[in-house]
Amino acid sequence: MPVDATPDPYTNPLVFGQRMQVLRTRRGMSRPVLGGLLGRSPSWVKQVENGAIHTPSLPMILRIAEVLRVRDLADLTGDQTLPVDLFIGPGHPLLPAVQAAVNAYPLASDRQAPSTAHLRLRLDRAWAARHEARNHREVIGGLLPDLIRDAQLAVRQAEAAADRRAAQAILSEVYSLGQFFVAYQPDSALLWRVAERGMVAAQESEDLHAIGVAAWLTVQAHRDAAHFDAADSVNRTTLEFLEQFLPDASDDVRAVAGALQFEAGYTAARRGTSGTAWSWWKKAHATAQGLPKSYYHPITSFSHAVMSAHAVTVAVELHSGGESVRQAARADADTIPSLPRRSRHRIEEARALQLDGQPDAALAALAKAHECAPETIAYNGYARRIVLEETESKSPGRRRRASELAVKLGTLAA
Structure with a gap:
C-alpha cells in the first residue's frame, strides 16, 4: 500500500x-x-x-x-470478539426460499402463466396481509417465491405488447414487495438485485404507478447506503417525469409523488439541511391534503395519517430533540392502519425521546413498537442502538428493562 x-x-x-x-x-x-x-x-x-x-x-x-x-x-x-449488527437484522428463515426465487434463471415452463388479473388479486391480498401482520416478513416471505415465479412467467408468455407491459407492472410491484422482505437482512447484494429488477420492469411497463413505487424504494436503498447524491438524482428525475401527468393522475399516482416528495425531505434531513428538509415535508403535506381523508396508499403508506409521523422522522434526522418530541406529541399512532408502519412510528418516537433526554419514555415507546409489530423493531438499527445503549444505564430498573427488550430483539442472549 x-x-x-x-x-x-x-x-x-x-x-x-x-x-x-x-x-x-x-x-x-x-x-x-x-x-x-x-x-x-x-x-x-x-x-x-x-x-x-x-x-x-x-x-x-x-x-x-x-x-x-x-x-x-x-x-x-476493531473488536472482532463481540460483533454486533446494528443496521442488519437477523436472517429470516424464509430468506433462502426468496433468494432462490430471485436468483433463478427460468427459460422455459410447461405450465400456463396466471392472468395479470389473478396476479393483481394475489398482490393486493399480499399487501393487505403485510399491513395487518405483526410479523410481516413471515407473511410475505411465504408468498413471495410463488409470486416471483408466476409474475416472471406472465412476462415471458405475454404475446401482445399491452399484455407484456401489464405483466411488467405486476412483476415490478412483486419486486417492490420483495424489498420490504429483503431490507435489513444479511444479503445486501440481493436487495440491490431486487431494486434494480423492479426499476427495469417498471420502465418496461410504462406504468406511472409502478415507475413511482420502484423509484421510491430505490431512493430508500441509496439513502440507507449513504448514497445521498444518487438518492436525490433518482428522486428528482422521477418527480420531474411524474409532474406532467399529475393533474389527471389517479390518487395512487399522486400519492406516490407525495411519497417521493417526503423522501426528498428525508434525505435532506439525513444530510443535515433543515430548511430543505422541511420545505419538502410541506410539499408532501400539501399533496396529502389533496387526497381523500380516508385514503391510504397500500405500498408507501402515504396518507393524511402518516404525515405527522413523517414530521417526527424529519425532526429526529435533524437531531432536534425538542422539536422531535413536539412533533411526536402531535402524532397519533393509532390513526396509522398498517401495523408495521405504526411500529416504525413508535421507533421514531423513541428516537425523539432519547434525543430529548427521556430514556425511560424511549424504552416505553420501543416496548409499544414491539407489541405492535415485533419483526419491525427486530430489524430496525435505531431501535437496536437505543436498547443496547440503555443496557449500560446506571439506573438498575432501566438497565433491566433494556436488557429484557434486547433479549426479545435477539441482540442479547437470554
Whole structure:
C-alpha cells in the first residue's frame, strides 16, 4: 500500500479514532457535520480521530455508529470478539426460499402463466396481509417465491405488447414487495438485485404507478447506503417525469409523488439541511391534503395519517430533540392502519425521546413498537442502538428493562 493511502479499517489493526476517521471520510462527511450530528464540536471529533481523546463510552460509540451507518460495531471498534449488527437484522428463515426465487434463471415452463388479473388479486391480498401482520416478513416471505415465479412467467408468455407491459407492472410491484422482505437482512447484494429488477420492469411497463413505487424504494436503498447524491438524482428525475401527468393522475399516482416528495425531505434531513428538509415535508403535506381523508396508499403508506409521523422522522434526522418530541406529541399512532408502519412510528418516537433526554419514555415507546409489530423493531438499527445503549444505564430498573427488550430483539442472549 502506498504510504499516503487511506488505511483500511477492515484489514489493518487501527485504533478507534483512526477507524472513525476512515469511515467518516468514506461517507463524505466533514468533521463539523459529524460533530453537529453527535452534539459535539469539530475539535472534539478531531481529538478523537487523532487519539487525544481515547475510545468514547458505549452510548457515544453507538451514536457514532448510527450516524456513520456502521452495520457492524466491530468495523468501528476493531473488536472482532463481540460483533454486533446494528443496521442488519437477523436472517429470516424464509430468506433462502426468496433468494432462490430471485436468483433463478427460468427459460422455459410447461405450465400456463396466471392472468395479470389473478396476479393483481394475489398482490393486493399480499399487501393487505403485510399491513395487518405483526410479523410481516413471515407473511410475505411465504408468498413471495410463488409470486416471483408466476409474475416472471406472465412476462415471458405475454404475446401482445399491452399484455407484456401489464405483466411488467405486476412483476415490478412483486419486486417492490420483495424489498420490504429483503431490507435489513444479511444479503445486501440481493436487495440491490431486487431494486434494480423492479426499476427495469417498471420502465418496461410504462406504468406511472409502478415507475413511482420502484423509484421510491430505490431512493430508500441509496439513502440507507449513504448514497445521498444518487438518492436525490433518482428522486428528482422521477418527480420531474411524474409532474406532467399529475393533474389527471389517479390518487395512487399522486400519492406516490407525495411519497417521493417526503423522501426528498428525508434525505435532506439525513444530510443535515433543515430548511430543505422541511420545505419538502410541506410539499408532501400539501399533496396529502389533496387526497381523500380516508385514503391510504397500500405500498408507501402515504396518507393524511402518516404525515405527522413523517414530521417526527424529519425532526429526529435533524437531531432536534425538542422539536422531535413536539412533533411526536402531535402524532397519533393509532390513526396509522398498517401495523408495521405504526411500529416504525413508535421507533421514531423513541428516537425523539432519547434525543430529548427521556430514556425511560424511549424504552416505553420501543416496548409499544414491539407489541405492535415485533419483526419491525427486530430489524430496525435505531431501535437496536437505543436498547443496547440503555443496557449500560446506571439506573438498575432501566438497565433491566433494556436488557429484557434486547433479549426479545435477539441482540442479547437470554
